[in-house]
Amino acid sequence: MSIFSKLVKPYRRGEKHFERGRAAESRGDFGKAREYFLEGAAAFDEHFEAEPVTGAGVRPSHLVMAGVCYVRIGRDEDGLRVLRECLSRKEIPDAFLNAGxxxxxxxxxxxxxxxxxxxxxxxxxxxxxxxxxxxxxxxxxxxxxxxxxxxxxxxxxxxxxxxxxxxxxxxxxxxxxxxxxxxx
Structure with a gap:
């Protein structure tokens, strides 16, 4: 990690790891995808410590990305909770899919x-x-x-x-x- 990595907001790291995880899944590299989803989940955990999930500063897109990361690593309760919050704000197809x-x-x-x-x-x-x-x-x-x-x-x-x-x-x-x- 560089000195500048501390300047990157947690949700940005979460977004990037989510995108990398989905790309790895698309390639069929599920081991690498899991690594990215673990890192994404950790970044979103850090984001939600600073800004509660129900807070106005958390965008629905962050909720669905976090929920997908949680579900992909087996944190199903956390994923379901976050995805339900997302669906209460905006109907995002991946939220229905992954919450179910x-x-x-x-x-x-x-x-x-x-x-x-x-x-x-x-x-x-x-x-x-x-x-x-x-x-x-x-x-x-x-x-x-x-x-x-x-x-x-x-x-x-x-x-x-x-x-x-x-x-x-x-x-x-x-x-x-x-x-x-x-x-x-």
Whole structure:
């Protein structure tokens, strides 16, 4: 660490580690992703010591990034608490997704179904949306194994990341995306 690292605000370090963690996940480097999420969680812990989670100075984007970091490292109670606070301020798709995941990890099936059913269709993440609808259906029918539900959601997130990267590459190359439902 350099002498200047102490000048960087904790939420900035948290943001950077969150972004690096998501990039590592997208590459399939889950060990490195966990390291980044651990560092991100520590930075957000420091931020929340100075500014309470419910404080006006904490932005919803910081709450969702912190919540994702917490959930990825297994701090599901903390993640659920922070993501619920985020959702009380602003409907961010990743907050629904990860709060539901945390609730499922904690064995709270009804809460997971409630959160996952709130995932907004305007997010445009069709792979994730389909997986969440299927898991909600299974939970509400009483036939859901929450561990399997979490695995299915994690696989859907990975598949969505690959789909998003492929579509981004199509757009950058000047071609239309692979989405066939666009009607043009």
């Amino acid at each position: 995941y945390a609730a499922a990890q904690l064995g709270r099936a009804d809460e997971a179904a409630e959160l996952w059913s709130g995932y907004p269709s305007w997010a445009g993440q069709r792979v994730v949306e389909r997986a969440l609808k299927e898991q909600v259906r299974l939970i509400r029918s009483g036939g859901a194994d929450l561990g399997a539900a979490c695995e299915a959601v994690a696989r859907a997130v990975q598949e969505q990341d690959r789909t998003n990267a492929r579509d981004r590459n199509f757009r950058e190359a000047g071609r239309r995306t692979s989405e066939f439902r666009q009607g043009y």
